[in-house]
Amino acid sequence: MSRITFEDVSTAARRLVESGERPSAPKIRKLLGDRGGMATIQKHLDSWREADGKDAEASQVPEMPEQxxxxxxxxxxxxxxxxxxxxxxxxxxxxxxxxxxxxxxxxxxxxxxxxxxxxxxxxxxxxxxxxxxxxxxxxxxxxxxxxxxxxxxxxxxxxxxxxxxxxxxxxxxxxxxxxxxxxxxxxxxxxxxxxxxxxxxx
Structure with a gap:
């Protein structure tokens, strides 16, 4: 089994954000085919959030409908x-x-x-x-x-x-x-x- 990297977690997190979901360790692990430990995934997810994840999540917040x-x-x-x-x-x-x-x-x-x-x-x-x-x-x-x-x-x-x-x-x-x-x-x-x-x- 290959080692889960920061790039794997960040790619999965961006996919979740683009689909309108909030990234979490269980969701990312599922996208990765149930590979990797939860602690490792959570560590990489925290690093991703510190780097650019907050901006990515914020950009996906839906605007208020016009009506x-x-x-x-x-x-x-x-x-x-x-x-x-x-x-x-x-x-x-x-x-x-x-x-x-x-x-x-x-x-x-x-x-x-x-x-x-x-x-x-x-x-x-x-x-x-x-x-x-x-x-x-x-x-x-x-x-x-x-x-x-x-x-x-x-x-x-x-x-x-x-x-x-x-x-x-x-x-x-x-x-x-x-x-x-x-x-x-x-x-x-x-x-x-x-x-x-x-x-x-x-």
């Missing part, structure tokens, strides 16, 4: 379109959510401004009332002082002047109490405006 490649391309395009549509929908949903939040914030801001303007108007009205009361207080004070002077000068009209003085004093006291209440309301509204002003933390 399969077209189907794969179509599938990739469909997946891309679906991903893009999903991304666009998510972006649109985020935009709508932001628009709603912005609208709500604007409504709250408008309400705060409206309340502030209303309170400022109330303050202006109260200031006018306070000013009017202050004038009235001054008038009553002057009338009271005048009545006291008349009382001091004329003893004959003491009873009448005393009554008038008492009435003036009562009116003066009532006006002063009203003024104090209005001033308290004014201070309360001013504090409320500072608290509810836009951008002011509670």
């Amino acid at each position: 399969l490649a077209a189907d794969a391309q179509t599938l990739i395009q469909q997946i891309w379109r679906q991903a893009r549509v999903a991304a666009d929908e998510e972006i649109q949903a985020d935009r709508e959510k932001l628009a709603q939040e912005r609208s709500l914030m604007q409504e709250k801001l408008d309400e705060t401004i409206a309340v502030s303007e209303q309170q400022e108007q109330q303050i202006d009205d109260l200031k006018d009332q306070v000013k009017s009361l202050e004038q009235k207080v001054d008038e009553l004070d002057q009338a009271s002082q005048s009545a006291k002077a008349e009382l001091a000068e004329s003893g004959t009209q003491a009873a009448v002047l005393a009554e008038r003085c008492s009435q003036y004093e009562k009116s003066l006291q009532a006006a002063q109490e009203r003024e104090e209440k209005l001033l308290a309301q004014l201070e309360k509204l001013s504090e409320s405006i500072k608290t509810n002003a836009p951008g002011k933390k509670a």
